Amino acid sequence: MDGDLIYVIYGDRPKKMVRRILEHVDIAKDIPSKDSLVGIKPNLVVAKPAEQGATTSPELVEGVIEYLRDNGFHNIIILEGSWLGDRTSRAFQVCGYEGLSNRYNIPLIDLQRDGYMYYQVEDMKISLCNRAMDVDYMINMPVLKGHCQTRITCALKNMKGCIPDREKRRFHTMGLHKPIAYMNKALEQDLIVVDGIIGDLNFEEGGNPVQMNRVILGKDPVLIDSYVAQLLGYDIEDIPYIGMAEDIGVGSSNLIDDNIVELNRDTAPMSIPKTRLIEDLTGYVEEDMACSACYGSLIHALDRLQDRGCLYGMEDKIHIGQGYEGKKGEGLGIGICTKGLERSLSGCPPRAKDIIDFLEKYYI
Numbered sequence: 001m002d003g004d005l006i007y008v009i010y011g012d013r014p015k016k017m018v019r020r021i022l023e024h025v026d027i028a029k030d031i032p033s034k035d036s037l038v039g040i041k042p043n044l045v046v047a048k049p050a051e052q053g054a055t056t057s058p059e060l061v062e063g064v065i066e067y068l069r070d071n072g073f074h075n076i077i078i079l080e081g082s083w084l085g086d087r088t089s090r091a092f093q094v095c096g097y098e099g100l101s102n103r104y105n106i107p108l109i110d111l112q113r114d115g116y117m118y119y120q121v122e123d124m125k126i127s128l129c130n131r132a133m134d135v136d137y138m139i140n141m142p143v144l145k146g147h148c149q150t151r152i153t154c155a156l157k158n159m160k161g162c163i164p165d166r167e168k169r170r171f172h173t174m175g176l177h178k179p180i181a182y183m184n185k186a187l188e189q190d191l192i193v194v195d196g197i198i199g200d201l202n203f204e205e206g207g208n209p210v211q212m213n214r215v216i217l218g219k220d221p222v223l224i225d226s227y228v229a230q231l232l233g234y235d236i237e238d239i240p241y242i243g244m245a246e247d248i249g250v251g252s253s254n255l256i257d258d259n260i261v262e263l264n265r266d267t268a269p270m271s272i273p274k275t276r277l278i279e280d281l282t283g284y285v286e287e288d289m290a291c292s293a294c295y296g297s298l299i300h301a302l303d304r305l306q307d308r309g310c311l312y313g314m315e316d317k318i319h320i321g322q323g324y325e326g327k328k329g330e331g332l333g334i335g336i337c338t339k340g341l342e343r344s345l346s347g348c349p350p351r352a353k354d355i356i357d358f359l360e361k362y363y364i
């Protein structure tokens, strides 16, 4: 698989979706040998089920395991070191990974209890957990979500679960961005499978889940994070660790639309309950049969605009959804379905960044 490609599949059935995308790309060809130690690194930052927007869906990981097994790879481990406020063992249990481990006989490696070694990266010494460094083929499975300090967290930041707890504390004293970028120079990831089914609006611990209904696959963590930044309504420059990682050769932020391969279209409606914050944001929206992928992008865009104080005084509603297909009229619409309206943003689904640029131009 070419490192400059990103694959996207939409839907709300993670196990089936990931299976289809892995088969499409034929990832088995990339893994060095049938005896390779394959490490799966989910995001289990806290002990909360995936529906709350913080952690990787066990169904998605199950799809990856079944694919690997069916292609003759049996040397598989799942590794994680939760954040300082939680125990990994509790996260494995609450997030459904103990059951997964028992069903498939796959070891769960608690990196909070692992040994570590120091690695020199440019001018920085970084300690990394030994079991993570032993892996021959690392599959990083982050969640597509916002973060209260770094704005987004995805491929690059998820590897922070592979450092000891005292190093996590030190990363925070250094402002996170530079150590996150440099850690990724020493700790390579071979494949990234992003859980974009449900991720949080703006907080790594969850609490305001947004249904984005997609799985994203790629090999370059810098490219994946550049794409994700725009999906969540940011410019690449808003996330300093992306540029820092690119500067030291971790990957490329050169996003080319033609290199984003979408395998299908989303049609599933929003099915998770809205929190108070999301209810407030959708007060600006007139929705009629909107797909979750589209609606989720709009929610992220509105939250970013609200943070900038741009939503006050907005009186007209924003139209979105398949119910507007073929309709003509005044007003503002998001997505190709609303192309008959006076002002409409194309895309199916559009990125939050494009929605922000569009609303700023015409509306705010």
Ligand code: SF4
Pocket: 266, 267, 289, 290, 291, 293, 294, 295, 320, 321, 322, 334, 335, 336, 337, 338, 347, 348, 349, 350
């Ligand atoms: S543009 Fe229409 S069909 Fe496409 S994702 Fe949005 S609501 Fe769904």
